[in-house]
Amino acid sequence: MTTALRVALAGLGTVGGGVIRVLETNRELIARRAGRPIEIVAVSARDRTKDRGVDVSGYEWLDDTTALARCDADVVVELVGGADGPALALARATLGAGKGFVTANKAMLAHHGAELAEMAEAARVPLKFEAAVAGGIPVIKGLREGMAANAVSRVYGILNGTCNFILSKMESEGRDFGDVLAEAQALGFAESDPSFDIDGVDAAHKLSILSTIAFGTRPAFADVAIGGIRNVTAADVAEAEALGYRVRLVGMAQADASGVFQRVHAHLVPHAHPLAHVTGSTNAVVAEGNFVGRLLFQGAGAGDGPTASAVVADLIDIARGEAGPPYAMPVAALAEVAPAAAGAQRGRAYLRFAVADRVGVLAEIAAAMRDAGVSIESLIQRAVPVEGTALVVIVTHEAPDAHIEAALERLRGSQSLAGEPLWMHILD
């Protein structure tokens, strides 16, 4: 057996501890598969004295995280997190020093991926990030390599486990958003400040990474239209179910002649679609290629074991010498593609209005739809237990998003509406 791959590890939180456990537990098997042992040589974290359930006394300890870039390792693994700050400083220092870099940091990649990939190419060292998207699911590899023969038209999926946990709990227990969120926070499934997850930013980071690899286009996180699940109610989930759908937060990227369109938004997913059966904190990604058709990748999207599994898979690829350009092709070969206009996207829509229960409300909504050129497929009005209000749910025929937007604009400020309408896209 040849020389070991020497690894430095920055960040000893749950995933960092998981990486140590994977490398210890499966040591012999990993060495057989990688063709050489993989050894941690140095670590860095905020608190040296904390009990992490793993023994780190055998590794060199560096108080200064950035100093890992100069230690005696072949690869640095970054599990510190944050788009900038120490993580970015470490990435730049490591690649600048000509060492390989493995990260689970989707925020940093969304904002600085192209720069880091260019540094890796210039230094001819690997930059890998399987763990940054969908945890343990090898979807970066699936797109970068498994689907490499295909022009990809769409890549989409359930990319945030916290949102899916909340939505499927709302669905199975008929409870409201705030209630389930509070429980998820108490159980540790949601952060005390949950906005990164529930407002769609985390999913958008991941989507922009998938998009780059799927389409061979430059990273364009700033172009992702981002929405979350904060305004989805128990009533919406129930209405969706009655119509044959489940509510999911879907990150969707599609490429056509008009450009690349990226959006994270609450969607109605038909029961017959595999994403409708993805429950709890599971993630799933669908990609559609011009020869392979539709592929589905599903598994655990977070957690120390699954995320560490993806980090170590990257290390094994590096140990084997099977790691090429991070985005499947050199950054210079990535196409500069304009973002497609959101308004030009076409689809069916779910619109929910809380309305005053009085004469003429329905006529007003119906007229706004008609005047914006939106054709109604079905409409349900229900009395709700709040005095004097009713719920109106509309499913539209396929229309450009701009027309839906115009219809909602016509109704803005109307005395008939109690609160903001909710718009969800319907996945076809």
Add this chain to the structure above:
Amino acid sequence: MTTALRVALAGLGTVGGGVIRVLETNRELIARRAGRPIEIVAVSARDRTKDRGVDVSGYEWLDDTTALARCDADVVVELVGGADGPALALARATLGAGKGFVTANKAMLAHHGAELAEMAEAARVPLKFEAAVAGGIPVIKGLREGMAANAVSRVYGILNGTCNFILSKMESEGRDFGDVLAEAQALGFAESDPSFDIDGVDAAHKLSILSTIAFGTRPAFADVAIGGIRNVTAADVAEAEALGYRVRLVGMAQADASGVFQRVHAHLVPHAHPLAHVTGSTNAVVAEGNFVGRLLFQGAGAGDGPTASAVVADLIDIARGEAGPPYAMPVAALAEVAPAAAGAQRGRAYLRFAVADRVGVLAEIAAAMRDAGVSIESLIQRAVPVEGTALVVIVTHEAPDAHIEAALERLRGSQSLAGEPLWMHILD
């Protein structure tokens, strides 16, 4: 851009034509992703004059397939088929000549995989076979690389599209096996001699390949216990549905302290399991790792586009220089593991008996179960429209397969039974 990867193609059937179409249609994208162009330089097939819908006039034509091994190519793609004969001769000649080899030939790999992998290692050239299992789904890559950090306990799935097409049609239309098979043959979804598919041999070839990569053990096709779907009736599908299950032909390999167990058999899959929602000719593979948990890979298991997509993905890996040992580790490092005894496997069983409708039949069956130590979870007896017969369906509690076998043995030759009982395993 550097030198092209030069490819010779043996076999110009639907998949061979598909490979040419993929390389032509996505030429520019593939060159960007592979870092160099991929060019077909020579082809060989049985009939030079046949119209294949693709132009092969620009390639060198060799009447002798084996001669491709000596032509001016870096890699030979074999799409001839058959475990031995011309395909095997070509594989040996190609690897012997120090050229890379890509194949979709599961039968050849099941029987000669270890020998060919050793030749590839000795010559330090790639041997790749993504298309041999589950068509376009990158499951070889998913196991070999994506899950490489994990000890895998089970790998299983729907590996034969013809069987799944028949079973899901029986399910949705309430029709009987023979009837649906005849339609599938007329539509070209099943061969005129369908036994390779419906008796489980094709799925067993694929399972033995997955098994080797998942567990790091030597290929052991001879150890696969093989069953098919020929004896599954419309009544079985209906009873399964009533019990909350769907019938699927599942290839299942599991590894534990007692060894590796491989079986292809009709299973009852609970509605809550993702495999229950896999319909038509779609394939799906589940793998369970000790850190990543359960991963699911799903997509088209056959067809010219998907299969060609997998073949070209292998060529792109080779063009990138990202192709290591075929079975993830050198053949010498694969463990020699004894096959686990079939009788020691434990699980719940579905047993269906066609019985004479007379006094004492149920007592006889129940006594056979009791005497073999099999505990009954539920039992249904139904009259059937055939004069004087009834259907008895038993779901057992978990028991060793040897006990079920013993119970059926006790009933063998009984005057109470009309025809062979059917035994299906229940997926947990």
